[in-house]
Amino acid sequence: MYMPYSDIKIVAFGNSNKKDNCYRLFSYSHSMGAKTEFITCDENELFSSFNHGKIDWRKSTNGIHWLVNSAETVLLGDSPKSALGAGMTFGELEGAKMVMIVDVPHNSSDISKSWGFVISRIRQIHVLFFTPEALEAISKIEKIPVSNLLKEIRMRGLVPHVCTYISDQRKAMVEHSMGSVSVITDQSLEPLEWLARYICNLPFSGTKNSGVKNACLA
DSSP: OOOGGGGGGEEOOOOOOOHHHHHHHHHHHHTTEEEOOOOOOOSSSSSGGGGGGGOOOOHHHHHHHHEEEEEEGGEEEEEEEHHHHHHHHHHHHHTOOEEEEEHHHHHHOOOOOOOHHHHTTGGGGEEEOOOHHHHHHHHHHOOHHHHHHHHHHHEEEEEEEEEEEEEEGGGGEEEEEEEEEEEOOOOOOOOHHHHHHHHHHHHHHHHHHHHHHHHOOO
């Protein structure tokens, strides 16, 4: 079935070097035909200390489907952290749904800081995505077996969708408010490529278990 991805509007906020997970997800979504905007600092600014107050979050998030953030962004300076928080607040007011990517940062010991930010904002998140590496790391922090982590986090935080994708197994797993889904995709995808497909298809698929399964496989 043809999906009009051009109807999907996605805004991502991330590092100006365009090498982070937000930009990767933005790029995959853009290549699928979604209407996308990438927000970062100006070329003459340092991302760690840029003037985040000039971002018009109300305008950027008005009428969009998804606002994409990465937990690792909060480790890059006070300005990115403040901007991310402001974007989530304004986005929520404007009706945008939040996508949060959790990955193991370059300095792996910092994951407790980025995960702490996620926990503090978890009620604002609609889709919480863990990279396979982050699953292992958060499992140790939370002292929850990897096999139970998605379900436990979803139940604790009441997040509508908690998910991951394991490339070498072609396996997508989603815990959501209507049940659980575990599917094998036709081809092996990069985790963020799968996530881009998922969020682009989810608005068309519905919230029931069958709809979530269809979004996983699209």
